Amino acid sequence: xxxxxxxxxxxxxxxxxxxxxxxxxxxxxxxxxxxxxxxxxxxxxxxxxxxxxxxxxxxxxxxxxxxxxxxxxxxxxxxxxxxxxxxxxxxxxxxxxxxxxxxxxxxxxxxxxxxxxxxxxxxxxxxxxxxxxxxxxxxxxxxxxxxxxxxxxxxxxxxxxxxxxxxxxxxxxxxxxxxxxxxxxxxxxxxxxxxxxxxxxxxxxxxxxxxxxxxxxxxxxxxxxxxxxxxxxxxxxxxxxxxxxxxxxxxxxxxxxxxxxxxxxxxxxxxxxxxxxxxxxxxxxxxxxxxxxxxxxxxxxxxxxxxxxxxxxxxxxxxxxxxxxxxxxxxxxxxxxxxxxxxxxxxxxxxxxxxxxxxxxxxxxxxxxxxxxxxxxxxxxxxxxxxxxxxxxxxxxxxxxxxxxxxxxxxxxxxxxxxxxxxxxxxxxxxxxxxxxxxxxxxxxxxxxxxxxxxxxxxxxxxxxxxxxxxxxxxxxxxxxxxxxxxxxxxxxxxxxxxxxxxxxxxxxxxxxxxxxxxxxxxxxxxxxxxxxxxxxxxxxxxxxxxxxxxxxxxxxxxxxxxxxxxxxxxxxxxxxxxxxxxxxxxxxxxxxxxxxxxxxxxxxxxxxxxxxxxxxxxxxxxxxxxxxxxxxxxxxxxxxxxxxxxxxxxxxxxxxxxxxxxxxxxxxxxxxxxxxx
Amino acid sequence: xxxxxxxxxxxxxxxxxxxxxxxxxxxxxxxxxxxxxxxxxxxxxxxxxxxxxxxxxxxxxxxxxxxxxxxxxxxxxxxxxxxxxxxxxxxxxxxxxxxxxxxxxxxxxxxxxxxxxxxxxxxxxxxxxxxxxxxxxxxxxxxxxxxxxxxxxxxxxxxxxxxxxxxxxxxxxxxxxxxxxxxxxxxxxxxxxxxxxxxxxxxxxxxxxxxxxxxxxxxxxxxx
Numbered sequence: 001x002x003x004x005x006x007x008x009x010x011x012x013x014x015x016x017x018x019x020x021x022x023x024x025x026x027x028x029x030x031x032x033x034x035x036x037x038x039x040x041x042x043x044x045x046x047x048x049x050x051x052x053x054x055x056x057x058x059x060x061x062x063x064x065x066x067x068x069x070x071x072x073x074x075x076x077x078x079x080x081x082x083x084x085x086x087x088x089x090x091x092x093x094x095x096x097x098x099x100x101x102x103x104x105x106x107x108x109x110x111x112x113x114x115x116x117x118x119x120x121x122x123x124x125x126x127x128x129x130x131x132x133x134x135x136x137x138x139x140x141x142x143x144x145x146x147x148x149x150x151x152x153x154x155x156x157x158x159x160x161x162x163x164x165x166x167x168x169x170x171x172x173x174x175x176x177x178x179x180x181x182x183x184x185x186x187x188x189x190x191x192x193x194x195x196x197x198x199x200x201x202x203x204x205x206x207x208x209x210x211x212x213x214x215x216x217x218x219x220x221x222x223x224x225x226x227x228x229x230x231x232x233x234x235x236x237x238x239x240x241x242x243x244x245x246x247x248x249x250x251x252x253x254x255x256x257x258x259x260x261x262x263x264x265x266x267x268x269x270x271x272x273x274x275x276x277x278x279x280x281x282x283x284x285x286x287x288x289x290x291x292x293x294x295x296x297x298x299x300x301x302x303x304x305x306x307x308x309x310x311x312x313x314x315x316x317x318x319x320x321x322x323x324x325x326x327x328x329x330x331x332x333x334x335x336x337x338x339x340x341x342x343x344x345x346x347x348x349x350x351x352x353x354x355x356x357x358x359x360x361x362x363x364x365x366x367x368x369x370x371x372x373x374x375x376x377x378x379x380x381x382x383x384x385x386x387x388x389x390x391x392x393x394x395x396x397x398x399x400x401x402x403x404x405x406x407x408x409x410x411x412x413x414x415x416x417x418x419x420x421x422x423x424x425x426x427x428x429x430x431x432x433x434x435x436x437x438x439x440x441x442x443x444x445x446x447x448x449x450x451x452x453x454x455x456x457x458x459x460x461x462x463x464x465x466x467x468x469x470x471x472x473x474x475x476x477x478x479x480x481x482x483x484x485x486x487x488x489x490x491x492x493x494x495x496x497x498x499x500x501x502x503x504x505x506x507x508x509x510x511x512x513x514x515x516x517x518x519x520x521x522x523x524x525x526x527x528x529x530x531x532x533x534x535x536x537x538x539x540x541x542x543x544x545x546x547x548x549x550x551x552x553x554x555x556x557x558x559x560x561x562x563x564x565x566x567x568x569x570x571x572x573x574x575x576x577x578x579x580x581x582x583x584x585x586x587x588x589x590x591x592x593x594x595x596x597x598x599x600x601x602x603x604x605x606x607x608x609x610x611x612x613x614x615x616x617x618x619x620x621x622x623x624x625x626x627x628x629x630x631x632x633x634x635x636x637x638x639x640x641x642x643x644x645x646x647x648x649x650x651x652x653x654x655x656x657x658x659x660x661x662x663x664x665x666x667x668x669x670x671x672x673x674x675x676x677x678x
Numbered sequence: 679x680x681x682x683x684x685x686x687x688x689x690x691x692x693x694x695x696x697x698x699x700x701x702x703x704x705x706x707x708x709x710x711x712x713x714x715x716x717x718x719x720x721x722x723x724x725x726x727x728x729x730x731x732x733x734x735x736x737x738x739x740x741x742x743x744x745x746x747x748x749x750x751x752x753x754x755x756x757x758x759x760x761x762x763x764x765x766x767x768x769x770x771x772x773x774x775x776x777x778x779x780x781x782x783x784x785x786x787x788x789x790x791x792x793x794x795x796x797x798x799x800x801x802x803x804x805x806x807x808x809x810x811x812x813x814x815x816x817x818x819x820x821x822x823x824x825x826x827x828x829x830x831x832x833x834x835x836x837x838x839x840x841x842x843x844x845x846x847x848x849x850x851x852x853x854x855x856x857x858x859x860x861x862x863x864x865x866x867x868x869x870x871x872x873x874x875x876x877x878x879x880x881x882x883x884x885x886x887x888x889x890x891x892x893x894x895x896x897x898x899x900x901x902x
């Protein structure tokens with residue numbers, strides 16, 4: 001019995017059919033996919049080209065796939081909550097309270113840590129090295145470790161569905177509720193270890209990207225020539241480096257309380273549960289900006305490309321980004337004005353919170369002025385950007401309302417607050433992820449996504465969002481608190497029914513997005529992006545083939561302008577040929593694939609699982625395994641392999657030919673319009 | 679601005695990190711418009727960023743210690759518990775260990791395997807002594823009934839000092855691995871980069887210890 005710690009057959013929720021069946025279905029799907037992969041002989045390909053890949057583009061794609069799959073899981077939780085609240089008027093609904101509590105905790109945890117974060121980090125991975133004009137990130141193998149640790153965390157959270165339970169304290173495990181006295185089960189432990197493991201991955205990503213952006217840029221790329229997305233990725237990575245250790249330390253303290261009887265946050269022994277609130281939000285508020293800053297960068301790229309103009313107020317955009325980066329560390333207390341810190345402290349934090357609206361406003365105006373006087377093309381990425389501006393402006397305003405302490409005392413923990421943060425996180429982060437996904441999809445896969453279905457998805461999402469969360473503001477003002485599994489107030493009922501209808505519209509939007517992928521893949525031959533520049537882009541990611549070769553650039557580009565690729569194209573049109581003569585091709589050393597990331601994550605899952613269930617021998621085994629993996633990696637002699645010059649030449653010549661053809665086409669167009677003018 | 683090409687050609691290894699002669703690396707500095715930095719700069723810089731994040735981790739434990747210092751649950755406080763003599767011995771061990779680590783850096787620069795191994799062995803033994811003294815202190819406290827579960831103050835104390843101890847232990851594990859790698863792999867570039875990171879880590883732990891020594895032990899022993 002003690003061999004398996006606390007783990008017994010009772011951990012499997014046989015009496016609760018819902019998680020058991022859904023878990024069984026997921027398991028069947030996974031097994032079916034695995035069988036299909038093995039039988040088609042794809043396993044070696046997957047292992048060689050994806051699982052062990054240290055290529056930043058492949059890792060970026062895997063992050064985005066993880067985010068998309070987890071989005072489905074989190075959305076199923078959302079549908080369950082909305083239908084529960086639609087049904088549970090003077091009735092128990094279909095979810096018992098203990099299950100409902102797990103659903104909203106899992107929803108928040110998954111959406112923040114395993115949807116929004118992987119999406120943003122994935123897009124950063126895919127794009128930042130390309131935009132900087134370099135061949136990879138600073139630490140490619142570490143990058144793979146980061147990804148797999150994030151995936152390990154996601155796996156643990158989903159494991160809790162069928163083995164044991166998830167935490168019932170909300171997406172942040174507030175003590176004293178999360179202490180052993182009140183949460184004796186394994187739910188909080190699942191949460192903590194999943195987040196600790198994926199948190200290490202995120203921290204490594206932050207370190208990796210700060211180093212990449214500050215130390216690896218193409219010759220000639222000053223800080224004030226870096227694309228806006230790189231700037232926001234830098235700000236976000238700096239925030240990760242500064243904030244994620246706080247999360248790690250806070251959860252470590254909670255775990256010490258739970259596992260060995262320490263008294264950091266307990267009610268007894270002098271513990272101080274408000275210290276948890278301060279610490280967790282010292283991470284939590286910057287976290288919001290870790291998510292939203294990269295999406296601001298995506299919008300900057302998209303708006304400028306689809307308006308055919310350079311970004312308006314580029315430098316003010318940098319100042320705004322870095323101002324947000326710093327101020328985001330000075331506002332954490334606004335998450336608990338009701339703690340009772342006093343009027344003076346609350347005022348300081350209230351004002352600091354409102355000040356953030358200024359740089360954010362600067363950004364909104366910069367995007368508007370970028371569009372002003374431009375030739376705006378309403379392609380899907382641009383639609384997402386426009387939808388964002390409207391939605392986010394409103395979400396931001398309700399945020400300023402919440403920043404007023406006396407108002408916050410009324411709105412604290414009400415549905416108004418919940419509507420606000422869904423308004424900004426869906427409206428800014430998720431729409432940003434979708435904009436970036438549509439915009440850079442051709443770069444990653446070499447063909448453009450279907451526009452018609454993309455526009456359907458956009459409109460359904462925007463309308464669905466407002467139908468689902470507009471009512472949240474109303475019932476919040478009517479006094480409805482968050483996380484209610486049943487209620488008896490008649491005035492709320494119609495609004496909650498409307499909100500449930502909104503979720504159905506969002507479901508249709510997600511179906512449209514899945515259909516978009518299926519249709520686009522099937523018709524990919526007609527959608528090929530041959531030149532590598534499908535949107536008439538302005539930055540260096542468009543200066544290489546789609547998908548780019550593993551080495552990205554045959555020769556590092558020489559940056560002469562704030563919009564390097566636009567500048568190259570303009571000069572090419574002047575001289576009637578590509579700016580750079582064909583370089584003398586050299587063999588290029590690239591980092592070798594490594595299974596370190598995957599194996600480490602495997603041991604991380606084992607260790608995490610063993611810790612959750614108190615299986616101590618397995619903990620030691622997992623840790624020893626991880627150590628051995630690292631030593632094995634440190635022991636290898638060849639960490640690079642050469643891509644032969646002939647291969648480099650072949651790939652680059654093909655792309656140069658396509659670009660030259662396109663250039664001549666455009667020059668012919670220009671000549672013919674000139675002729676018809678005269 | 680008259681840019682690019684002029685700024686590109688700066689001499690090799692402009693920072694002389696560890697004074698090792700660099701060979702065959704690109705001549706970019708990684709500064710401003712200077713193109714990608716050489717591997718050594720990138721590795722050292724990245725590890726510095728990691729150390730900064732580690733410092734923030736410690737700052738949380740420092741903060742919780744100072745918040746909880748009076749939450750003693752009727753138990754003893756710093757003045758009754760801490761033995762400055764033991765702390766002084768620990769400090770001497772750790773600082774000397776850092777000095778030995780510096781000597782090892784010099785030996786690595788001169789490619790002397792013997793002196794590298796000797797200096798690393800001294801570094802490790804002093805680190806081990808430090809851990810021994812810390813374990814001795816901790817077991818003594820627990821034996822006197824002042825274990826971490828007694829009060830919030832003691833929880834914070836054991837976590838802060840223990841977190842440093844765990845770091846030193848991890849460092850010793852790393853040190854052992856490096857001592858095996860130098861003879862097995864020689865003074866390869868990647869191994870030297872790794873040693874650069876290790877020495878940064880080891881010195882950073884000293885800086886943390888100075889903070890602990892001051893905030894926990896010295897201020898704790900002041901008369902009220």
